Amino acid sequence: MASSSFSLYSTTLLVLLLALFSSLQCSIVASTEFEVGDLKGWVVPPSNDTDIYNIWASNKRFQIGDSIHFKYKKDSVMEVGKENYDDCNATQPTFFSNNGNTEFKLNHSGTFYFISGATGHCEKGQKMIVRVMIQDVHSKSSGYHVPVGVFQIVFVLAFVASYVI
Ligand SMILES: *[C@@H]1O[C@H](CO)[C@@H](O)[C@H](O)[C@H]1NC(C)=O
Ligand SMILES: *[C@@H]1O[C@H](CO)[C@@H](O)[C@H](O)[C@H]1NC(C)=O
Numbered sequence: 001m002a003s004s005s006f007s008l009y010s011t012t013l014l015v016l017l018l019a020l021f022s023s024l025q026c027s028i029v030a031s032t033e034f035e036v037g038d039l040k041g042w043v044v045p046p047s048n049d050t051d052i053y054n055i056w057a058s059n060k061r062f063q064i065g066d067s068i069h070f071k072y073k074k075d076s077v078m079e080v081g082k083e084n085y086d087d088c089n090a091t092q093p094t095f096f097s098n099n100g101n102t103e104f105k106l107n108h109s110g111t112f113y114f115i116s117g118a119t120g121h122c123e124k125g126q127k128m129i130v131r132v133m134i135q136d137v138h139s140k141s142s143g144y145h146v147p148v149g150v151f152q153i154v155f156v157l158a159f160v161a162s163y164v165i
């Protein structure tokens with residue numbers, strides 16, 4: 001009897017820790033900053049490997065509120081529409097930055113198109129499509145998770161207490 005209530009107690013403790021951890025993790029995961037191109041940064045891709053940015057982006061899971069960071073030298077970042085992305089047309093960007101250190105917030109779901117504004121770079125593959133998921137309610141904000149986490153903890157504590165006492 002004692003050993004079964006002990007194992008129940010440790011199971012409950014484990015559940016409590018998992019609940020704590022998952023609510024903590026959700027509030028951390030709520031907003032992520034991605035480093036475009038990882039260590040390479042935002043550069044003209046090698047001529048035998050021109051698709052590096054779309055490969056990079058397709059391996060990520062972007063959510064609303066995440067941001068992407070572009071690190072580069074003597075170059076620029078533009079957000080453009082699909083047509084201008086396809087044509088490498090840098091005449092009318094919806095966003096432009098050339099400070100070498102650009103943070104771009106993905107503030108809505110759907111597709112974002114980025115190109116380099118430096119002459120000839122986009123044509124060589126310095127361009128990227130980022131798809132942002134429709135909002136997942138489970139990682140919307142820490143404001144949603146904190147009450148759930150507290151509720152779980154109170155529930156688990158009450159559960160533990162009912163066996164220990
Ligand atoms: C591209 O060429 C470089 C050097 O010529 C080579 O090291 C690399 O493996 C090649 N990459 C691909 C994807 O073929
Ligand atoms: C580039 O795009 C703009 C509008 O976004 C358009 O007016 C212009 O004709 C385009 N230029 C070329 C060369 O296609």
Ligand SMILES: *[C@@H]1O[C@H](CO)[C@@H](O)[C@H](O)[C@H]1NC(C)=O
Nearest residue numbers: 094095104105106107108109
């Ligand atoms: C996203 O940010 C851009 C640029 O700051 C802004 O023009 C646009 O209205 C924002 N969209 C949403 C849905 O907040």
